[in-house]
Amino acid sequence: LGNVLGVQANPIAEKHEPPDTNSQEPTREMIQLQRESLPAYKVREELVSLVRFNQVSIVIGETGSGKTTQLAQFLHGDGISSIAITQPRRIAAMSVARRVAQEMDVALGAEVGYSIRFEDVTSSKTQIKFMTDGILLRETLLDPYLSHYDCIIIDEAHERSLNTDVLMGILKDLLTKRKDIKLIITSATINAAKFSKFFGNAPQFTIPGKTFPVDVVYAKTPVDDYVEAAVLEATRIHLGTAIESGDVLIFMTGQEDIEVTENGIKEKLLQVYSKRDAQISTFEDIKDLEVYPIYSALPPNLQNRIFHKLDPSKRKIVIATNIAETSLTIDSIRYVIDSGYSKLKVFNAKIGLDTLAVTPISCANANQRSGRAGRTGPGTAYRLYTEETYDDDMYPHTIPEIQRTNLSNTILLLKSLGVTDILQFPFIDKPPTETLLASMYELWFINALDNFGALTPLGREMSKLPLPPSLSKVLIVASQYDCSEEILTIVSMLSVPSVFHRPKEYEKESDLARAKFFVPESDHLTLLNVFSQWRQNRYSAQWCQRHFLVHRSLARAKDIREQLARIMTRNKIPISSSGSDWTIIRKCICSGFAHQAAKSSGLGKYVSLKTGLRVDVHPTSALFGLGDPPPYIIYHELLMTTKEYMICNTAVDPFWLMEYGGLLYNIKRIGSSTADSVMFPGSETGTARTAKDPLDEQIKLCETH
Ligand code: ADP
Numbered sequence: 001l002g003n004v005l006g007v008q009a010n011p012i013a014e015k016h017e018p019p020d021t022n023s024q025e026p027t028r029e030m031i032q033l034q035r036e037s038l039p040a041y042k043v044r045e046e047l048v049s050l051v052r053f054n055q056v057s058i059v060i061g062e063t064g065s066g067k068t069t070q071l072a073q074f075l076h077g078d079g080i081s082s083i084a085i086t087q088p089r090r091i092a093a094m095s096v097a098r099r100v101a102q103e104m105d106v107a108l109g110a111e112v113g114y115s116i117r118f119e120d121v122t123s124s125k126t127q128i129k130f131m132t133d134g135i136l137l138r139e140t141l142l143d144p145y146l147s148h149y150d151c152i153i154i155d156e157a158h159e160r161s162l163n164t165d166v167l168m169g170i171l172k173d174l175l176t177k178r179k180d181i182k183l184i185i186t187s188a189t190i191n192a193a194k195f196s197k198f199f200g201n202a203p204q205f206t207i208p209g210k211t212f213p214v215d216v217v218y219a220k221t222p223v224d225d226y227v228e229a230a231v232l233e234a235t236r237i238h239l240g241t242a243i244e245s246g247d248v249l250i251f252m253t254g255q256e257d258i259e260v261t262e263n264g265i266k267e268k269l270l271q272v273y274s275k276r277d278a279q280i281s282t283f284e285d286i287k288d289l290e291v292y293p294i295y296s297a298l299p300p301n302l303q304n305r306i307f308h309k310l311d312p313s314k315r316k317i318v319i320a321t322n323i324a325e326t327s328l329t330i331d332s333i334r335y336v337i338d339s340g341y342s343k344l345k346v347f348n349a350k351i352g353l354d355t356l357a358v359t360p361i362s363c364a365n366a367n368q369r370s371g372r373a374g375r376t377g378p379g380t381a382y383r384l385y386t387e388e389t390y391d392d393d394m395y396p397h398t399i400p401e402i403q404r405t406n407l408s409n410t411i412l413l414l415k416s417l418g419v420t421d422i423l424q425f426p427f428i429d430k431p432p433t434e435t436l437l438a439s440m441y442e443l444w445f446i447n448a449l450d451n452f453g454a455l456t457p458l459g460r461e462m463s464k465l466p467l468p469p470s471l472s473k474v475l476i477v478a479s480q481y482d483c484s485e486e487i488l489t490i491v492s493m494l495s496v497p498s499v500f501h502r503p504k505e506y507e508k509e510s511d512l513a514r515a516k517f518f519v520p521e522s523d524h525l526t527l528l529n530v531f532s533q534w535r536q537n538r539y540s541a542q543w544c545q546r547h548f549l550v551h552r553s554l555a556r557a558k559d560i561r562e563q564l565a566r567i568m569t570r571n572k573i574p575i576s577s578s579g580s581d582w583t584i585i586r587k588c589i590c591s592g593f594a595h596q597a598a599k600s601s602g603l604g605k606y607v608s609l610k611t612g613l614r615v616d617v618h619p620t621s622a623l624f625g626l627g628d629p630p631p632y633i634i635y636h637e638l639l640m641t642t643k644e645y646m647i648c649n650t651a652v653d654p655f656w657l658m659e660y661g662g663l664l665y666n667i668k669r670i671g672s673s674t675a676d677s678v679m680f681p682g683s684e685t686g687t688a689r690t691a692k693d694p695l696d697e698q699i700k701l702c703e704t705h
């Protein structure tokens with residue numbers, strides 16, 4: 001099977017990381033013993049015959065029972081030779097593939113491999129392939145019969161990720177065309193009956209398993225700052241309980257608050273320890289504790305540390321996103337600290353905006369999180385919210401992603417698969433019609449769909465690129481304007497975690513270093529500038545270090561760039577350079593993001609052109625390098641924290657907004673073209689402004705939209 005997407009194996013991130021000094025590779029005996037102790041292992045025969053006699057099976061089991069790591073191995077042992085297992089998260093796909101390869105004693109990428117976007121670690125030998133659900137979806141585009149596979153396992157179906165939901169709809173249809181293919185849906189206990197019903201009452205098999213009781217302790221009063229509260233709770237546990245009583249798992253929302261928590265815990269404990277013992281002056285001197293963060297942008301070899309068995313005299317505190325809720329199981333956890341929040345992508349169909357927002361979790365999430373403390377013995381979960389909040393304010397279940405995110409990506413994919421009427425597609429839970437329409441509108445707006453909702457030639461081209469529709473469009477337009485070399489770099493840089501390093505102790509220095517790369521009209525061009533300079537410096541890691549850049553992210557961008565270039569060449573999309581003309585590059589960026597534009601309302605403030613609501617330029621933006629804030633900008637992403645921040649912005653010419661968003665915007669010109677004053681169209685009194693530039697005209701939202 002292997003290289004379906006033509007993506008080259010190149011797990012680049014691992015080459016640049018320092019070795020993990022705490023690493024303790026388990027022996028074969030230890031691994032075998034651990035396997036045999038898993039609940040799934042005890043029902044191996046039942047599982048194998050369940051699959052043998054049914055085309056579709058639903059396998060239910062507590063987290064940590066061995067569904068992900070064992071099931072494929074059992075089936076492989078029973079003679080099924082080509083198995084795909086999907087995961088909603090990239091980091092889980094990588095981590096479990098590595099674990100299964102280790103259990104089978106084979107090299108990763110040989111019999112067992114993984115494939116995530118822009119990273120394919122499989123070969124012609126691969127028989128068990130872990131992949132993100134998004135990758136399997138893209139494979140259906142190239143091979144609608146998925147003829148490579150004899151068996152497909154949709155893992156973590158209870159997570160109800162958008163791609164998993166769509167896959168289930170597609171597979172439902174495929175099952176009738178390929179009677180020989182096996183489908184297994186695995187799920188934690190929630191939601192399982194729904195899957196069975198969806199697949200014509202497919203048999204459900206529950207892996208019997210035992211978990212230990214977990215004491216739940218609520219906050220007595222509402223918590224203001226969950227990071228601070230988590231730091232306090234973690235230090236209290238560490239100092240107040242015996243090390244042998246178990247490890248600690250903290251749930252946070254993302255990289256930022258994980259890092260703050262990590263630093264907080266280290267600082268606090270260092271204070272206590274150094275008072276007790278004058279020899280202790282840095283956190284590294286503390287011998288009975290390791291603090292491990294885990295989030296998706298963390299390099300793979302550091303991700304794996306969380307599983308390492310430490311010396312019995314040491315305790316581990318893991319600080320994780322909701323990745324540790326069900327996808328990854330750390331056995332030694334006896335204490336859970338739950339912030340009560342996670343970061344979710346939320347789409348507001350009314351205003352057509354997608355935002356990443358820190359959102360309260362559901363009761364189901366809370367219970368999953370607590371359960372993590374009771375894997376190997378009784379545990380305690382500290383909830384950093386009150387019991388009233390749990391009872392009265394939290395939703396019982398998380399709303400499935402399909403009902404809360406932008407669907408433009410999904411619709412483009414379904415259209416390319418020949419699904420003409422999206423409303424008729426078999427969704428487990430239907431997305432709100434409003435969302436479907438808003439997403440189709442967006443696709444129409446960027447010219448991927450025509451007036452009848454059919455795929456345009458541009459839309460078809462776009463679907464061939466493994467990118468969000470807007471970025472695909474920018475790349476295709478760039479190839480027509482002879483600047484795809486540059487846009488290719490920008491798109492690749494947008495696909496990796498931030499390249500700017502901002503260590504806590506060097507905030508000023510790193511901010512200065514970052515500012516040296518600023519191209520004041522554009523964060524996109526700033527990214528291009530960083531990459532170009534890095535290339536001029538022969539891709540040097542030392543150079544990155546000197547300039548506070550994350551070499552790993554840049555190396556990954558370079559790798560992604562090469563892969564995208566290959567995909568473009570294969571699809572006959574020309575790659576050429578605009579030389580030093582950077583205006584045309586900004587124009588191309590505008591072509592895919594005209595629907596995400598904002599207008600300056602003076603004093604550095606902006607309002608979204610689409611909604612009229614206030615949005616702020618993120619403090620890290622290069623635009624602050626400009627004397628005056630540019631009148632019009634587009635943004636790549638909107639981040640909602642205490643304010644709505646536009647992330648990665650580029651100044652644009654209002655006429656480009658007209659050209660690419662003419663259906664949404666029109667220019668209202670008051671007075672003659674040579675007039676030096678233009679009116680503010682929204683203002684009834686018609687405040688006069690002085691136009692320094694003939695282009696300084698006002699763009700107004702058409703009332704019809
Ligand atoms: P499930 O999918 O049912 O939640 P898994 O198959 O993921 O369960 O996990 C089964 C066991 O394998 C767990 O006890 C877990 O700790 C262990 N495990 C999974 N991945 C690793 C790893 N990378 N290193 C060590 N142990 C692991």
Ligand code: MG
Pocket residue numbers: 064067068069155156326327
């Ligand atoms: Mg699992």
